[in-house]
Structure formats: C-alpha cells, structure tokens
Amino acid sequence: MSTEIDLDEHPAKTKRPYFLTFVGLLTIAGLISLPFVAGEPDGDKMPDIVRFLGHFHPFILHLPIGIFVLILCQEFVALFSRHKPYRSILPAFLGAASAVTAMLTGFLLYQGGGFEGSELVEDHLWGGLAFACAAVLTFIVKIWSAAPGSSQALYRILVLASVGVMTYASHDGASITHGKDYLTEYAPDSIRKLLGLEPKEKTEEIPVKPLEEQIVYADIVQPILNKRCVQCHKEGKSKGKFRMDSYEMLVKGGKEGDGIEPGNAEDSNIVYRTELDEDDEEHMPPEGKKDIEDHELAIIKWWISEGADPEKTVADLDLPDEIREAIGKLDRSISKGGDAGTGDKPKANTPSDELRAKVAELSKDFPGGLTFESQSTSNLTFTGVSLRKNLTDDLFAKLGSVIPKMVTVDLSASSVTDASVALLASATDLRMIRLSETGITDAAIDTLVKLQKLESVNFYGTKVTDEGVKKLSALPNLKRLYLWQTDVTPAAIEELQKALPEVEIVTGI
Ligand code: HEC
Structure with a gap:
C-alpha cells in the first residue's frame, strides 16, 4: 500500500497512514457488528469472566470522557489563539482506544444479564456504540490531518460531534445507575419548570407498624439478609446454589444442604458460615464485603432458636431485652407508639x-x-x-x-x-x-x-x-x-x- 505514495502530490515527508486507517475502519466494522453476532444476553450461561470484565465498565468509562473533554479544550484554545494546532495524534488515539474499551466492557456487562428489556439500557448501548465509532473516526481523521498545514476543520467537527454523542450516552448511563432524575431530583420547582419538568412529587410516607405487630421473618430478618447476603444469593446469581431471597429457599439451602435448622441456630448453615473466623475461606460474606453486624446476627440467631417461623410476629415470640435493643439498632425507622400516622396501616397479609x-x-x-x-x-x-x-x-x-x-x-x-x-x-x-x-x-x-x-x-x-x-x-x-x-x-x-x-x-x- 505504501508504495502508492505519490511524493509529487504530497511533498511532506510523511507516509500516508493507510495501515492505521485500515485498523480503525476494521474496528468500527467490528463494533457495529457486535450486537448482531453476540445474540441475546443470557446471564445464566455466561462464564464469570464476562461479568468480571464487564464490571470494569464503570471505571473505564471515565477515561474517554476525560480525554475528549481535554481534546475539546485544546481545540477551543487553538481556535481562538494564535497557537498552531496541536499536532500530536496521541490524545485522539487515547480517546479512541479508551472509548472502544469502555464500549467493550459495557457490552460484556450487558451480556452478563440482568438488563433485559430495559429500553434505557438499550438506548445506552447504542449510544455507547455510536460514541466509540465516532471516536475511532475522529482518530482516523486526525492522523490524516496531522501533517503541518493540513486543515483541522473536519477533525474539529468530529471532536464536537463525538462529545455530543458522548454526552447523550453518558446521560443515559448515569440515569441507569443513579435513576432517571438524579441530577434534577433536588432542583427547586422554579428550575424544574425551566427545564420543562413537572413539579416535585412529595413521597407518600408509609406508616410503619408498631414493633409488636411486625412479622419477625418478613419485617426484620429478611431485610437484614437483603442487605448483607441476597446480592449473591438470589435468582440468577445463586452462589453455592443457595438463594436467600425467600423463606422457602432459605430453608431449602444449597449444595451443602439446609440453610437453616429451625430451633437450632448454631447448626444452621447461614449462622455457621457467618460466625466462622474472618480469615476462613468459607466465611460469609466473602472477603471484601461488609461483614454482618453483631446485633444483626444476634437477631437472626434469636429468630432461628425460636423456631424460624415465617409468619409469627414479634408479640408471638419471647423477646429478650437485648434482642429488643438489637432490633432498635437496625437501620430503619420503627414507630414507638401505636399511632402510626393517619393512613391505613398496611395489612399484614404476607403474599401467597x-x-x-x-x-x-x-x-x-x-x-x-x-x-x-x-x-x-x-x-x-x-x-x-x-x-x-x-x-x-x-x-x-x-x-x-x-x-x-x-x-x-x-x-x-x-x-x-x-x-x-x-x-x-x-x-x-x-x-x-x-x-x-x-x-x-x-x-x-x-x-x-x-x-x-x-x-x-x-x-x-x-x-x-x-x-x-x-x-x-x-x-x-x-x-x-x-x-x-x-x-x-x-x-x-x-x-x-x-x-x-x-x-x-x-x-x-
Ligand atoms: C459477595 C458475594 C456473597 C455474599 C455477599 C454472601 N455470599 Fe454466601 N456465598 C458466596 C459464594 C461465592 C459461595 C459459594 C462458595 C462457598 O461455598 O464458600 C457462598 C456460599 C454460601 C453458603 C453455602 C451454601 C451451600 O449450601 O453451599 C452459605 C450458607 C452462605 N453463602 C451464606 C451467606 C450468608 C448468610 C451471607 C450474608 C451474611 C452471604 N452468604 C453473603 C458469595 C456470597
């Protein structure tokens, strides 16, 4: 290819960057075909490595954002000052490479499952894809216009376009992680109106049942498990083939047998695993995850010793003072008296x-x-x-x-x-x-x-x-x-x- 260089037409000593252009175009083609060849995401079939790499997405995505903002500033300064345009192709290369990496890790995250059917996530996927392609195209144009005296116009237009697409994609991305109205959530009504948003909706407070009426399993124990354990022990992600997101599953247990032994806390696998020494490989939650608090464990042990009934309320069980205290320490609001607001109390009818x-x-x-x-x-x-x-x-x-x-x-x-x-x-x-x-x-x-x-x-x-x-x-x-x-x-x-x-x-x- 390089033999085609026409030195007469191109007096600068530079070689024409055919190879990099070819690689760039190939990358774009690869990216575009990705969603079509990969098929539907299916979390259950994906090897863990897919999720492992996918989890890097939230870190890597900040790189292209930073780099493109930097490039934009550079070009802005060059445009309005008498500086010569920046000739280094390095920022454009890093921008493209990091955008492609962010796209690929994001795609693996998506393939790891759990996002099926969310229009927002799909929007974000296409937005990210468009941005990665735009970033590579920007790089290709940059290498062709790197020679001294070349016009920077097309390059600048592409930088601007890439930043535009990037803003769109990252807004969708932020909406996925932080919720749709993260940025505007606390905006005063006057600003919301300017942005064309509806006025703030006040959240309805659901009255909390008095302690005595709370169902021990559903209102107290399961929320602790939800906070500490369920993220790894649920449908679609049941480590040790053990799910802790419902009573039936909790009793059923996992590979090692029953999860709980009603009446016998020490022999219950969930207690055994959490009480193991922290250095023990089998200790739960695994290393790096926040350990269950002593008072939380005390409540779980109390409930199991009392028979681990799924329906009984606090009043039905024998409640020692230290457990009452432990429940009081839980990170939630329990109304002390019986007058729990004006609304109807939620009916204590556990779902069938x-x-x-x-x-x-x-x-x-x-x-x-x-x-x-x-x-x-x-x-x-x-x-x-x-x-x-x-x-x-x-x-x-x-x-x-x-x-x-x-x-x-x-x-x-x-x-x-x-x-x-x-x-x-x-x-x-x-x-x-x-x-x-x-x-x-x-x-x-x-x-x-x-x-x-x-x-x-x-x-x-x-x-x-x-x-x-x-x-x-x-x-x-x-x-x-x-x-x-x-x-x-x-x-x-x-x-x-x-x-x-x-x-x-x-x-x-
Ligand atoms: C970060 C993920 C994670 C969290 C959080 C976690 N676990 Fe686990 N759990 C695992 C993994 C991985 C295994 C399988 C490996 C093993 O058996 O040690 C497992 C296995 C288990 C088992 C054995 C199941 C069986 O029958 O094989 C029990 C019991 C268990 N966990 C209890 C808990 C309890 C109780 C909590 C909360 C206090 C918890 N886990 C939190 C990842 C987690």
Missing part, C-alpha cells in the same frame, strides 16, 4: 406463594417494574418508567390478574391509553397513580372516580379537561392532584379547589 410466583413470572415482561410494597404485604407497586413508550395497552393488559393488588401505579410517558386505565377499575386499594405525558383523556377519570382510596393523581401533560377533572371531587381521600400543562383552565381549577379545599392542586404556576 401463588402471588409470589405470578409476580416472578410477570417480572420477565416487566423487569423491575412490579414489586411488593414491602415484605409483609401482598400490595403491589407498578412502574412502567423503564419501558417508556414500549409499555402499550396490550402489554399492560398482561398484568390483569395482579391489578387488584396494586396500590401505586406509574404509567408516565408510556403509550397506554384510557383502555389501560379502565383495567385499573379492579385496583380498589389504589392510592397513587401517575398518568403524566400519556394519551389518556377524560374517559380515564370516569374509571378513577371509582377508586375511593386514591390519594394522589398525576395528570401532568395530558389532555384532561375542565369537564373531566370536575368529577374528581367525588374522591374522598384525594390529597394531591397534578394538573400542570393540561387544558384545564384556571377558572376550573379555582372551582375544583373550592370543592376540595384539603387537596393540594399542583399547577406549576
């Missing part, structure tokens, strides 16, 4: 196995969307936020059998219509619903007025009208109503406020 199974089954279609409100209720909360526009009426209809259990539902920014809201007629315990930025109309309100427990309704950015919202005055428990960016007129809002003096109507004004 049938309901658990159903929810687990449905979770395949709604990853992370359908969850129990707490360990000790069969109340469900649903959010379609990660599905966004992919959440259609047809998909929502799949939830039919569990809709009556729903207490909070978030359908914002999805594709659902009045038809989905009509299905919610059976959710007689529904307390909160968000329909913001959906295609629902006044017809939805006809369904909602039947749900007497509704406390918070969000219609931000919908087509509801004066006629419709008037009917909401039939809701006895309504506390908060969001009507920002709807067609509802100020006059109608005033009238509604008169009919519902207790209700906070949020209009964004």
Whole structure:
C-alpha cells in the first residue's frame, strides 16, 4: 500500500497512514457488528469472566470522557489563539482506544444479564456504540490531518460531534445507575419548570407498624439478609446454589444442604458460615464485603432458636431485652407508639406463594417494574418508567390478574391509553397513580372516580379537561392532584379547589 505514495502530490515527508486507517475502519466494522453476532444476553450461561470484565465498565468509562473533554479544550484554545494546532495524534488515539474499551466492557456487562428489556439500557448501548465509532473516526481523521498545514476543520467537527454523542450516552448511563432524575431530583420547582419538568412529587410516607405487630421473618430478618447476603444469593446469581431471597429457599439451602435448622441456630448453615473466623475461606460474606453486624446476627440467631417461623410476629415470640435493643439498632425507622400516622396501616397479609410466583413470572415482561410494597404485604407497586413508550395497552393488559393488588401505579410517558386505565377499575386499594405525558383523556377519570382510596393523581401533560377533572371531587381521600400543562383552565381549577379545599392542586404556576 505504501508504495502508492505519490511524493509529487504530497511533498511532506510523511507516509500516508493507510495501515492505521485500515485498523480503525476494521474496528468500527467490528463494533457495529457486535450486537448482531453476540445474540441475546443470557446471564445464566455466561462464564464469570464476562461479568468480571464487564464490571470494569464503570471505571473505564471515565477515561474517554476525560480525554475528549481535554481534546475539546485544546481545540477551543487553538481556535481562538494564535497557537498552531496541536499536532500530536496521541490524545485522539487515547480517546479512541479508551472509548472502544469502555464500549467493550459495557457490552460484556450487558451480556452478563440482568438488563433485559430495559429500553434505557438499550438506548445506552447504542449510544455507547455510536460514541466509540465516532471516536475511532475522529482518530482516523486526525492522523490524516496531522501533517503541518493540513486543515483541522473536519477533525474539529468530529471532536464536537463525538462529545455530543458522548454526552447523550453518558446521560443515559448515569440515569441507569443513579435513576432517571438524579441530577434534577433536588432542583427547586422554579428550575424544574425551566427545564420543562413537572413539579416535585412529595413521597407518600408509609406508616410503619408498631414493633409488636411486625412479622419477625418478613419485617426484620429478611431485610437484614437483603442487605448483607441476597446480592449473591438470589435468582440468577445463586452462589453455592443457595438463594436467600425467600423463606422457602432459605430453608431449602444449597449444595451443602439446609440453610437453616429451625430451633437450632448454631447448626444452621447461614449462622455457621457467618460466625466462622474472618480469615476462613468459607466465611460469609466473602472477603471484601461488609461483614454482618453483631446485633444483626444476634437477631437472626434469636429468630432461628425460636423456631424460624415465617409468619409469627414479634408479640408471638419471647423477646429478650437485648434482642429488643438489637432490633432498635437496625437501620430503619420503627414507630414507638401505636399511632402510626393517619393512613391505613398496611395489612399484614404476607403474599401467597401463588402471588409470589405470578409476580416472578410477570417480572420477565416487566423487569423491575412490579414489586411488593414491602415484605409483609401482598400490595403491589407498578412502574412502567423503564419501558417508556414500549409499555402499550396490550402489554399492560398482561398484568390483569395482579391489578387488584396494586396500590401505586406509574404509567408516565408510556403509550397506554384510557383502555389501560379502565383495567385499573379492579385496583380498589389504589392510592397513587401517575398518568403524566400519556394519551389518556377524560374517559380515564370516569374509571378513577371509582377508586375511593386514591390519594394522589398525576395528570401532568395530558389532555384532561375542565369537564373531566370536575368529577374528581367525588374522591374522598384525594390529597394531591397534578394538573400542570393540561387544558384545564384556571377558572376550573379555582372551582375544583373550592370543592376540595384539603387537596393540594399542583399547577406549576
Ligand atoms: C459477595 C458475594 C456473597 C455474599 C455477599 C454472601 N455470599 Fe454466601 N456465598 C458466596 C459464594 C461465592 C459461595 C459459594 C462458595 C462457598 O461455598 O464458600 C457462598 C456460599 C454460601 C453458603 C453455602 C451454601 C451451600 O449450601 O453451599 C452459605 C450458607 C452462605 N453463602 C451464606 C451467606 C450468608 C448468610 C451471607 C450474608 C451474611 C452471604 N452468604 C453473603 C458469595 C456470597
């Protein structure tokens, strides 16, 4: 190839960088074909090395961001000062190489499973891919324009474009790890309005049951296990073939047999493993993970000694002072007295196995969307936020059998219509619903007025009208109503406020 160099046309002594260009183009082709050749991610089949390398993604991704910001500053300075353009191709090379590495580790993380069906994650995947390709292209253009006197225009345009794509991809990425509104979460309403966001929604406080009424397993023990152990011992990631995310699994145990021996704490494998010397290879949690606290272990041992019953409440068991103290130390709020707020106390009806199974089954279609409100209720909360526009009426209809259990539902920014809201007629315990930025109309309100427990309704950015919202005055428990960016007129809002003096109507004004 290098024999083709035409010295007459190119008097500079530089060789034309055919080889690097070829490698660059090959890299781009490889990256683009990656999602197509790799197939669907399947966490269970992936060797651990995939996850191991994938876990480097959150570190590596900061490199290309830093390098590209630096390049951008360099070019900015060069553009506005009389400096000669920076000729070194090193920053562009490092930018491209780190972008490709970030992309590849991110892809392995994705292949390791657990993100299936999340539109946000898929968006981020394509964003990262586009950025890596743009970064390589930027490098290719840089090596062709490195010779003295070459125009830097195309290079600069590509740097700018890469930074643009990078910003988009990293925003999606941050939304995945920190939640969609991480940056704006604490923004004052005035700033949120400028950004076109809806006003802050106050979180509803769920009253906590008095200690005596708490179910020892569901309200106290399982949350400890969730915090310390479940991350490695759950469905899809059951180390030692041992799952600790449900009572049945806990008893069933793993490779080594039963996880717990009711009535016998010392012989229970979960206690045995946690009490082993920290240097012992079998000690749980493994080295590097935060150890379980003494008071947490004391509670678990107490519960097992008392028979490890899944249903019994604190009052049913013999509660020594030191255990009462240990429970008090747990990182959670327990109301001391019986007056736990004004709302209805959550019913202590632990979900049936049938309901658990159903929810687990449905979770395949709604990853992370359908969850129990707490360990000790069969109340469900649903959010379609990660599905966004992919959440259609047809998909929502799949939830039919569990809709009556729903207490909070978030359908914002999805594709659902009045038809989905009509299905919610059976959710007689529904307390909160968000329909913001959906295609629902006044017809939805006809369904909602039947749900007497509704406390918070969000219609931000919908087509509801004066006629419709008037009917909401039939809701006895309504506390908060969001009507920002709807067609509802100020006059109608005033009238509604008169009919519902207790209700906070949020209009964004
Ligand atoms: C960082 C991941 C991790 C965490 C956190 C963790 N484990 Fe493990 N656990 C493992 C691995 C890996 C194994 C398999 C290797 C072994 O048996 O030592 C295992 C095995 C076990 C076993 C043996 C299961 C069997 O039958 O073979 C028990 C019991 C256990 N863990 C209990 C616990 C308890 C209790 C906690 C919380 C206090 C916990 N683990 C937290 C990774 C973890």
